[in-house]
Amino acid sequence: MRQISRRTMLTATGMGALSAGLPAAWAKDSGQDSAEQRSAELSPKGSLPLADYQPKSMLHVHETHVSRSKYPVIDFHTHVTDSARVVNGVAIGAARVHNATPEELLPVMDRTNVRAMVNLTGGFGEGLRDSISHLDRSYEGRFYSMTEPSYDLFGRPDYPQLQADAIAQAHRDGARGLKILKTLGLFLREHTTSSPLVKIDDPRFDPMWDACGSLHLPVAIHVSDPVAFFRPTDRFNERYEELSNHPDWSFASREYPSNAEILEARNRVFARHPKTQFVALHVGNFAENLEDVSASLDRFPNMHVDIAARLNELGRQPRAARRFFDRYQDRIVFGTDATPHGDQFPQQVFGEALYQIYFRFLETADEYFDYAPAATPPQGRWRISGIELTGSILNKVYNQNAARLLNITV
């Protein structure tokens, strides 16, 4: 069989129909004017690559500009610092990179009404102390750093106790919680970077989960990813362009467990550690299926969710999303996944434009707007509508729920 590139295939089978493949009678009936017909004729059938297709909406709808949130915000999900070294998806060593200085962040926070940023990827050991001294201690009440597991030590027989002790030390150093990246379940292997994947509910982590519970440190846990990432990157994939831009985000190959297996392993951890509070990030990592997330929230009183980087999912089902917020108003925290200078991912670049989209989604009834500051919607080609939460729910989601979890006052 002749090899054809994905781009050629899409052009030939999908987008070609959009540019010039309309039946003549339909084009006439739809009231296209002659200028549009002429420009369609300028693109011979099948000649418009998907990446070049940037349709401008002709819809005339109300636009609300929300420059500041109605109540002070705790952004529960940000990455002000990151691991300096990552090998095969696993962070190695304590060293941190600082994505921005607090002096760069504070003016934006002040203008948008963001009271505090939770820096989830604060690291461990010396790296954590570095994050805390640059952020938490320098600007009291504006930054809170979380710690992360030391997967470097996973191969050691005494790892379970070492890791539990490291949590206690991190707590003494000022950490406000534990962050679990999707490393666990998708990248961490028995011998750190090779051999079989380690399961999320591996009992060697039990002392770590329990230490968080007894020290009242919430666990911010990211497992799995959008369910489309577990499907082949083909013309049926609704995240085709995103996966084409980031081929390493695909988990479609057989070496990875399924989304369902990952979420089940996570749920076994929630069940086994009822005294530990878990914040399942990215709407419980299953925003495409709010019924499933609701079923987990109903089963596990120690489960909460954030909404980071999932406005695209919530906002394309605004009525279901609104019901979800009404029902779980005490267990949803505001988060964005904001990463200063993270220009590769428009849906999480720290800045006023990003925050204003979140505020518009939560506070207004505006329809059909972009979920990310980008020319092409980066997480699927659609737009979103707002859910117009009540003042009391907004206040809980913006700050009260997070303040309770972090044990702070706003």
Ligand SMILES: [Zn+2]
């Ligand atoms: Zn994140």
